[in-house]
Amino acid sequence: MNTRRMLFIVIPLLFILNNAVSFFVFQSGRTVQQSYNTMLDRVLLYKQIDEKTRENLRAINVHIMDRSPQSLKTLQSEASELKRLQASFAGERAIASTELTARSYRHMLDAFIVQEQHVMDALGSRAPLAYAAAYAEAESTAAFIQEEAYQLIDQELSYYQPIYRSILVQTEVMNHWGVAVFVLNTLISVLFAYWISLRINRPIQQLVQTAEQISGGNLQVDPPRMAAHDEFRTLSEAFVQMQEHLKLLIRKEKEGLEKDRLVKELELAVLQNQINPHFLFNSLNVLSKLALLEGAEKTSDLTVSMSNLLRYNLRRLDRPVPLRDEVEHAREYFTIQQARFRERIRFETDIDEEGLDVLVPVLTLQPILENVFVHAIEGMEEGAIIRLSVRRTPDEVQVSVSDNGLGMSEDIREALLHYNEESPRQDQGEGHSTGLGTRNVFKRLELFYDRQDMVSIESSPGRGTTVLIRIPAPGKEDVHVPFTDRR
Known part of the structure; x- marks a missing residue:
């Protein structure tokens, strides 16, 4: 009552x-x-x-x-x-x-x-x-x-x-x-x-004490539980909801700060690789024109691909890009790698054009492809296949990168998915051009979409690996915009 x-x-x-x-x-x-x-x-x-x-x-x-x-x-x-x-x-x-x-x-x-x-x-x-x-x-x-x-x-x-x-x-x-x-x-x-007076004053005092502790920063305090079904129980439940909302907001702010910190670190890593980018672009363009004049068309195309790859890697890392740009960038990257591996590898794509307009963090696919080249097929003499697939469903866009390489053990697979823990094996090798690891990519995706089920990995030793990324379809995602992109 x-x-x-x-x-x-x-x-x-x-x-x-x-x-x-x-x-x-x-x-x-x-x-x-x-x-x-x-x-x-x-x-x-x-x-x-x-x-x-x-x-x-x-x-x-x-x-x-x-x-x-x-x-x-x-x-x-x-x-x-x-x-x-x-x-x-x-x-x-x-x-x-x-x-x-x-x-x-x-x-x-x-x-x-x-x-x-x-x-x-x-x-x-x-x-x-x-x-x-x-x-x-x-x-x-x-x-x-x-x-x-x-x-x-x-x-x-x-x-x-x-x-x-x-x-x-x-x-x-x-x-x-x-x-x-x-x-x-x-x-x-x-x-x-x-x-x-006791029925009214005692719950009010308890709620005041709880409010003082919450205002002091103690969000772990237990709000008073009212046994009677009256106004004070409703007020106590409102306190509980407010406390949970504050915890959720603080968690989101921490995730945003973590993402900003990660972006700043990535920008610093990219900055360390920016050795006079205009000089490099001009030099690559000169080499491309020179190779074309000398009749070396493949060398010219490779130089252009390298210039495009470098220009893409120097983008601002806190701005999302359409998946279409990432797919084109992946093709440019594979063109450069194929010049190295030649006939030992084959790059296959299965792209659904309707799924290329979703936004993703910049440099999402290239680190995954790099990990494939470094750890999966580098030791293969022939028959290496890398497959990039984009599929659109009513609720999401599925992006998969698969290979028929060496595969990985269950411990390494778990370490890649649980990126907050120490990994028994590094996921980046020598010659890594961007400084971005796959675990870093996975974490950026989950922070960007505020979801914990973005990535799954299927792999076993000797049977290849498939990395599947599930991106919410336009209108269904709840994208977390970083502080540096707010206006």
Whole structure:
């Protein structure tokens, strides 16, 4: 459960608990207030009926004395008000203990109203003192109404007294529960706040310590592992990914620096062989023209091939070239070597033109061919065959250099492929014209394409050797551009 969901659950629960206690206390007080209001309204109604009954008697007396229209109007108004109170009392629902008394009280009130009407009718007749008997009855009924009102009030108070006591006890209990819940809520809130602070603060401190160590250069530190599936686990996993990305970037930077160092070393080696290149080119061109004038066409062609070979070897080594240039350079190199070995060797090519546009590091094929001449076929008297093949597939371009020479042992094959280790045998011999070894070529290829499966070698003693280079097809390679070639 993440922190946000946990807060959304716990805080509303505490809020609901507090509101529940407050509601129960409020409801208890409201019940007491409603009961009190009901009783007080009924007592006030009894009091109003009693007072209105006496006011009606006084109004009858006043009208008997002066017989004026004004006193008659006052009497009628008081009678109407008493009827209204009678209707209110009739609508009241009496409690069980006062039902009999309330019924008697209602009948007496009805009787008083009827007797009052008789008095008013008698006062309107011509017979003297005709109202006396009706007035006496009304006066007597009014006295009974007053006594019954006091009795009803006593019964109402007696009935509600235990209810009030019970409600007061319940209210007291709810007050104690309210205090207990308040204390419990306070304690839970404090504990919950402390737990939340630990849950949030501890992972943050661990992540801060990890970030400080990473910023200090310690990329081997283990980021904190969060057990809960929450935001901090996501943040910890992000730290792990960031750390892995930093390691990958550092590794790529190291590889780039290694490649730059290798290129600088190669450039230095080439520089050592650059003895006034313009003088050499001019001299070779003069020799070529002189041989042509003397009729030595083969010597002229060989001199031109040597000039082209030298010019190609003096290129910048940090710039890639199309595979087409490497193939042409390999043909020039073989032309020179064939002048040395003559009919002892044969150079065969199987070139797929669609695969010649891929980019490769400069001087990729010549060192491999040199290794073939130096170590594979130099000792053969005849029948030596060197084959250069280029094949295009949907995913890659395959370049193979094969020979039918002496072959090599498994130890030497492994040493050539694992170029970071010391080799039991040098892969370059005397007369190496470029100063570049096959292991150096393999390493440059893997650095250039940022892949570890670029080269494979098939060989066994006495059965020749095949070097296969797999170059990613255009659009599929992830070429690492050296620092010296960035703009």
